[in-house]
Amino acid sequence: MDNHQVLVLNQDYQPLNVCHVRRAVLLVYQSKAEMLENGSGFWHSEKDLFALPSVIRLSCLIKHPPLRPKLNRAEIFSRDKHTCQYCGRKDLELTIDHVNPKHQGGPHVWENVVTACLHCNRLKAGRTPEQAHMKLLSTPGVPQYRYGYSLPRSNGSIRHEWRPYLGLENEPKLAVE
Ligand SMILES: [Zn+2]
Known part of the structure; x- marks a missing residue:
């Protein structure tokens, strides 16, 4: 054989x-x-x-079991294709943003975290997108891997x-x- x-x-x-x-x-x-x-x-x-x-x-x-990727920086950046989910730029320093801020009760789950550039994260400054008049490019969710x-x-x-x-x-x- x-x-x-x-x-x-x-x-x-x-x-x-x-x-x-x-x-x-x-x-x-x-x-x-x-x-x-x-x-x-x-x-x-x-x-x-x-x-x-x-x-x-x-x-x-x-x-x-369904593949549910670990929630960490690398996986979040990967899901969002290393693109700021507010301005769409890829060339700035990236951070993790809690869409509904933690101090307002926002949970640390796939559906509430997005990639944001440092600039947008500072602009948003602990507010919800509505409060900050910022719009998300896409709705965050659990990434689907085949x-x-x-x-x-x-x-x-x-x-x-x-x-x-x-x-x-x-x-x-x-x-x-
Ligand atoms: Zn940005």
Whole structure:
């Protein structure tokens, strides 16, 4: 068995991740997964020939918790694309602004924090945007990240037998990031 990678689907056919073919064979052997595609060649044992999986589907549904990023400066800046949410500038020193100020009872939650440049933060000066007659460029919220799984490429694209499971049947040239 060489370095073949196997696409692992959840029980509901959603792509979960990619694992080594050895692990995939073990999961199938232990009845923890079923083989859907066998594009990884064959493996000879003493007396048998086994098809090696290329795509497997887990027997049980794995529930992964929704990705809720940690609330910190870096994540807030990243969500707001390093842009002041009041003036739209990117080139000034950035700070964190509580939209409803803490001393007015504003909580430290995703929905109440935005990126603000030092200038706008000073201008706002502990007031709500309404009180300061300032307008937010967008309504802050919890950033939505796609569930991430990394797919190795072959010749700049992913393995052809994975495509139907990744919804890529009609996009033969697309490389999945
Ligand atoms: Zn600003």
